[in-house]
Amino acid sequence: MSDQRLGLGAQLLRRKPIIFQHHFHPGTELPRKLNTFQLMMFGVGATIGTGIFFVLSEAIPVAGPAVIISFLLAGLAAGLSALCYAELSSSIPVSGSTYSFSYHALGEGVAVLVGGCVLLEYGLAVSAVAVGWSGYFNELLRLLFGFQLPTELSVSFIPGDDGVATGGVVNLPAIVLVGLCMLLLIRGASESATINAIMVCIKLGVLGLFIVIGLSAFNADHFDDFFAQAAGISGAAGVIFFSFIGLDAVATAGEEVRNPQKAIPRAIIGALLIVTGVYVLVCIAGLAAMPVEWYSTPEAGEAGLAKVMELVTGTPIWATVLSAGAVISVFSVTLVTLYGQTRILFSISRDGMVSKKFLAVSPKHGTPVYNTVVVSLLVALVAGFVPSDYLWDSVSFGTLVAFSIVAISLIVLRRRHPELERPFKVPLYPVVPILTVAVCIYVLVSLRPITWIICLTWLAIVFVFYLAYGRRHATLNHYTSDEEISEPIHPELEKQ
Numbered sequence: 001m002s003d004q005r006l007g008l009g010a011q012l013l014r015r016k017p018i019i020f021q022h023h024f025h026p027g028t029e030l031p032r033k034l035n036t037f038q039l040m041m042f043g044v045g046a047t048i049g050t051g052i053f054f055v056l057s058e059a060i061p062v063a064g065p066a067v068i069i070s071f072l073l074a075g076l077a078a079g080l081s082a083l084c085y086a087e088l089s090s091s092i093p094v095s096g097s098t099y100s101f102s103y104h105a106l107g108e109g110v111a112v113l114v115g116g117c118v119l120l121e122y123g124l125a126v127s128a129v130a131v132g133w134s135g136y137f138n139e140l141l142r143l144l145f146g147f148q149l150p151t152e153l154s155v156s157f158i159p160g161d162d163g164v165a166t167g168g169v170v171n172l173p174a175i176v177l178v179g180l181c182m183l184l185l186i187r188g189a190s191e192s193a194t195i196n197a198i199m200v201c202i203k204l205g206v207l208g209l210f211i212v213i214g215l216s217a218f219n220a221d222h223f224d225d226f227f228a229q230a231a232g233i234s235g236a237a238g239v240i241f242f243s244f245i246g247l248d249a250v251a252t253a254g255e256e257v258r259n260p261q262k263a264i265p266r267a268i269i270g271a272l273l274i275v276t277g278v279y280v281l282v283c284i285a286g287l288a289a290m291p292v293e294w295y296s297t298p299e300a301g302e303a304g305l306a307k308v309m310e311l312v313t314g315t316p317i318w319a320t321v322l323s324a325g326a327v328i329s330v331f332s333v334t335l336v337t338l339y340g341q342t343r344i345l346f347s348i349s350r351d352g353m354v355s356k357k358f359l360a361v362s363p364k365h366g367t368p369v370y371n372t373v374v375v376s377l378l379v380a381l382v383a384g385f386v387p388s389d390y391l392w393d394s395v396s397f398g399t400l401v402a403f404s405i406v407a408i409s410l411i412v413l414r415r416r417h418p419e420l421e422r423p424f425k426v427p428l429y430p431v432v433p434i435l436t437v438a439v440c441i442y443v444l445v446s447l448r449p450i451t452w453i454i455c456l457t458w459l460a461i462v463f464v465f466y467l468a469y470g471r472r473h474a475t476l477n478h479y480t481s482d483e484e485i486s487e488p489i490h491p492e493l494e495k496q
Contacts, residue, residue, distance in 0.1 A: 008471075011108060011109075011471060011474075012107060012108055012109030013107045013108070013109065014107055014108055014476060015103065015104060015105065015106070015107050015108075016100075016103040016104050016108075016111075016351065016476065016485065017104075017482065017485065018092060018104050018417065018420065018487075019482045019485060019486040019487065020486060020487050031189075031256065031366045032255075032256055032257060032258050032260075033188075033189060033190035033193075033256060033258070033366075034189060034190060034193055034253055034256050034257045034258065034263075035257075035258055035263065036262075036263040036266050036267055036270075037197070038190070038193035038194065038196075038197055039193075039250055039253060039257055039263055039264065039267035040250075040266070040267040040270045040271050040274075041193070041196055041197040041200045041271075042193060042196060042246070042249060042250050042253060042267070042271075042336050042339075043246045043247060043249065043250040043267055043268060043270075043271025043272070043275070044200050044204075044246070044271045044274050044275055045196045045197075045199065045200045045246070045329075045332035045333065045335070045336045046246030046249040046250075046332070046333055046336035046337055046340070047244055047246030047247070047271065047275045047333075048200070048203065048204070048207070048246075048274075048275055048278055048279075048329065052207065052278070052279055052282055052305075056282075056283065056286055056295065056300075056304055056305065057295050057296075057300040057304040059071075059236040059240055060236075060283075060286070060287070060292055060295040061292070061295055061296040062229070062232040062235050062236040063229050063230075063232040063233050063235070063236035064225070064226070064227075064228055064229035064232070064292050065222065065223045065224075065225070065226045065228075065287055065292060066226055066227055066228075066229060066230050066232070066233050067233075067236050067283060067287075068280060068283050068284060068287070069233050070232075070233050070234075070236035070237040070240060071237075071240060071276070071279045071280050071283050072276070072280065073233065073234070073237040074237040074240040074244065075272070075275075075276035075279065075280075077237070077436075077439045077440075077443075078244035078247060078272060078276075078403075079272055079276070080407075080432050080433075080435050080436040080439065081244075081247065081403040081406060081407065081436050081440075082247050082268050082269060082272045083269075083426045083427070083432055084403075084406045084407045084410045084426060084432065084433050084436055085097075085247055085248070085250075085251050085268050085406055086264065086265035086268050086269060086424045086426070087265070087410055087422055087424050087425055087426045088101045088251075088406060088409060088410055088413070089250075089251045089260070089264035089265065089268065090260070090261045090262070090264055090265050090422060090423040090424040091261075091413070091420050091421060091422045091423070092104060092420075092487070093255070093257065093260030093261060093264060094255050094347065094487045095252060095253075095255040095256075095343045095344070095346050095347045096252065096343065096344055096346070096347025096348070097118070097248055097249075097251040097252040097340070097343075097344060097402075098114055098118055098248060098251075098402040098405050098406055098409075099111055099114050099115040099118055099344055099347055099348060100347050101405070101406055101409040101410075101413075102114045102405050102409050103351065104409070104413065105408075105409035105410075105412040105413045105416070106405070106408065106409060106412060108474065108476070110405070111351075112353065112462065112463065112466045112470060113459055113462065113463065114401065114402070114405050115344065115348050115353065115462070116458060116459050116461075116462030116463075117397075117398045117401045117402065117455075117459065118248070118341075118344055118398055118402050119341065119344060119345065119348075120394060120397075120398050120455065120458050121394070121395055121397070121398020121399055121401075121402065122337055122338075122340050122341035122344065122398075123341055123375075123378065123379055123382065124382070124394050124395050124398075125337050125395045125398075126178065126334055126337045126338045126341065126379045126383070127174075127178075127379055127382040127383040127386065128383075128395060129330055129333045129334050129337065130171075130174035130175075130177045130178055130334055130379075130380075130383040131156075131171055131174050131383055131386075131387065132330060133173070133174065133177050133327065133330040133331065133334065134154055134171050134173035134174045134177070136323055136326040136327050136330060137173050137327050138154055138173070139306070139323050140320070140323045140324055140326075140327050143316060143319065143320040143323055144320065149172070149173065151166070151167045151168050152167070152168055152169045152170075153168075153169065153170065153172045154168065154171060154172065154173060155167065155168025155169075155171060156168055156169075156170065156171050156384065156385050156386060156387050157169050157170070157385070158385060158386060158387055159387070166387075170384045170385060171383060171384050171385070172384070174380075174383035174384055175380045175383060175384040177331065177334055177383075178334065178338070178376055178379050178380040178383055179376065179380060180331075181331075181334050181335045181338050181376070182338070182372055182373065182376035184335060185335070185338060185339055185342065185367060185372050185376075186362075186365055186367055186369050186372050186373070187365060187367075188365055188366060188367055189253070189256050189339070189366070189367060192335060192339060195335075196332050196335055196336060199328050199329065199331060199332040199335075200329075200332055202325060202328050202329075203325050203326075203328055203329035203332070204278065205325075206321060206322055206324075206325025206326075206328075206329075207278055207282055207325070209318070209321065209322070210282060210285060210286075210305055210308070210309060210322060211281050211282060211284075211285040212285075213285075213289075213309055213312055213313060213318065214282075214284075214285025214286055214288050214289040214308060214309075214312065215284075215285050215288055215289075216312070217288065217289040217312045218288040218289075219288060219289070219291075221291075222287050222288060222289075222290070222291050222292065223287065223288075234442075235446075237443075240279075244275075244399065246271060246275070246333075246336065247268055247271065247272065248340065248399070248402055248403075249336050249337060249339070249340035250264065250267050250268050250271060251264065251268070252339070252340040252343040252344055253339075253340075253343065255343070255487075256343075261421075261423040261424075262423060265423070265424035282305075286304075286305070286308060289308050289311075289312050290308055290311070305322055305326075306319035306320075306322045306323050306326070307319065309321075309322055338372075338375065338376065338379065341375055341379075342368060342371050342372050342375050345358050345371055345375060346358060346359060346368050346371055349371070350475070351474060351475050351476070351485075352470070352473040352474045352475040352476075352477070353466065353469075353470035353473070353474060354469070354470070357370050357371075358370065358371040358374070359371075394451055394454055394455055396443070396447065396451075397444070397447060397451055397452075397455045398455070400440045400443055400444045401440075401444075403436060403440050404436070404437050404440040404441065404444075406436075407432075407433035407434070407436035407437045407440075408433070408437060410426065410433050411430055411433050411434075414429070414430075
């Protein structure tokens, strides 16, 4: 029970007890409407999008034809982490993902910092993806109607990494995209999941079309000197890695899933297999159709996959189809990532670290409306006024920290709670979680110093906020019964 005389050190180290029950406090429980397929599509929807439509032109010049190995390497690293997520999500199927796992395993101090990390990761990811969507949307307008939005309304006034003035004022399409996602999420998680599943099927169809057209122009010469740029394999894998944030997004839905102990591991592993397979096939088709050197040209940097289809077929029709698919796919990435951030904030609010207003669930929609509106407004502001150049590395930082903490939490919970029911268990324990941490640290140290400065500054702000507010309002300070901090799930009842 609570002890308000705890010193700061003891408070930072105290862990949230793992207590389940079927019912929770009225008005703060999310309805269970999601099934395994919808959840798997969440993972695919949040992962296949920006990565495959934008990254080829950045990764192929770095690793050459061996970029295929880079995709497999990134998939392997994400796969190790996916196994850890699967075990923790099956044994603690609640909202909050990495934040909640770390609170149970490593204590309040680590949970606060991890919560800050994942909020930064999700918020910037949504913003950056929305900025990327804006570019493809403008390209689609040009292909379909022969006009584009003026620069003043489609580009932020802040210069990018190159320091060149943009001539823009605000990225209006990016703001509109976030607004549309907000309205969908307010409408309901199940409705959002259904629309997301439709969008995922469309973009898988479009990418399947690209694979067929790319392979129809297969030129074996493009794979000569396969390992000529082998030194760039790990660097290209780092470029690709950020897009696997979708695996974490699946775990954030634990509280809204039917039969979560089985559904979440299946969804995570299924999404990983689909995503890695599609990535590798698109990569092979792209290399089969165009030589490595072409991907270093300015032409490849703007809607590169669409350009490949136009060059192979000799008509803009298929490029238009693919651009439309890109607009749809990036929309689904934004939707799922924004969903993940609201659910993490929901869990943080439940623990008293931020205002309880973020915990309120609308009786009409069954969704945290206040939470969703506030998060969306902040994300829209960043998307409208900050270029994506400044956002991607920070997203990778948050993703890598989240993956590391999940692996460490798994090891700690195995030792401290061997009795915990685990419908899915990580194979080759403890090799898999240790390898996960090692790979994440390897990629983390390669990030730019400015990224470390930005992220550490943000974490310092989060910790100051904790000292000023969270430390005094934490639910663990004043709970008088286990029911007050119990999670709204009872494993035995859910199995019936």
